[in-house]
Amino acid sequence: MDWTPIVLTFKLAVLTTAILLVIAVPFSYWLAINNSRLKVVISALVSMPLVLPPTVLGFYLLLLLSPESLPGKWYLNLTNQSLVFSFTGLLIGSVIYSLPFMINPIRSGFASLPRELSEAAYVLGKSKFNVIIKVLLPAIKPALLTGIILTFAHTLGEFGVVLMIGGSIPNETRVVSIAIYDLVETLQYEQAHIYSLFLFGVSFIILLAVQGVNSGFLKRFWR
Numbered sequence: 001m002d003w004t005p006i007v008l009t010f011k012l013a014v015l016t017t018a019i020l021l022v023i024a025v026p027f028s029y030w031l032a033i034n035n036s037r038l039k040v041v042i043s044a045l046v047s048m049p050l051v052l053p054p055t056v057l058g059f060y061l062l063l064l065l066s067p068e069s070l071p072g073k074w075y076l077n078l079t080n081q082s083l084v085f086s087f088t089g090l091l092i093g094s095v096i097y098s099l100p101f102m103i104n105p106i107r108s109g110f111a112s113l114p115r116e117l118s119e120a121a122y123v124l125g126k127s128k129f130n131v132i133i134k135v136l137l138p139a140i141k142p143a144l145l146t147g148i149i150l151t152f153a154h155t156l157g158e159f160g161v162v163l164m165i166g167g168s169i170p171n172e173t174r175v176v177s178i179a180i181y182d183l184v185e186t187l188q189y190e191q192a193h194i195y196s197l198f199l200f201g202v203s204f205i206i207l208l209a210v211q212g213v214n215s216g217f218l219k220r221f222w223r
Helices: 004-033 038-051 054-065 070-079 085-096 099-113 115-123 128-141 143-155 160-166 176-185 189-215 217-221
Strands: none
Touching: 004 038, 004 054, 004 085, 004 099, 004 128, 004 143, 004 189, 038 099, 054 085, 070 143, 070 176, 085 099, 085 160, 115 128, 115 189, 143 176, 143 189, 143 217, 176 189
């Protein structure tokens, strides 16, 4: 059994989750407390990957990251490598595609907190950064954990966007979902079954963890 697609899949899921966590905390806080009309437009854009066909998003990401585009040309001049059909390009696409799975739960967590909690912290002289890190984040631990788990699980099963901007390059972009597709195309059902069973098992465990968080069963481990 070739373990490379599994290693690449977990590498992509871990990096995507870590990057999105850093981005999502301040962004979700802004969305939760901001009342401007712009917030409605930004919220809709963030949630677009939930309803948009992955091939559509993948197509526009392909154009955005191609050597003819500004970011693609900049990256090519800097590294002498193309963003499309590379792991870096795959990671950028994965972060964008998984955005709502991290931001929506954390934003709901921030929005559920009473304003008095942060106002009391400000009165005690804490900075906005310290209020978010030391007061608000500990108060939304279940939402935070749900966002992390959902983002990780969603990244594991990505296919359309991965295929459009990453293709199937062994040791570079050939993650498990792409490996299954390739194996089925060449009628290697036994190998495809092993990879599929692996993803099925991991996804079930992750969703079980989400249910545990939502039902409060895992609270004792998250304190």
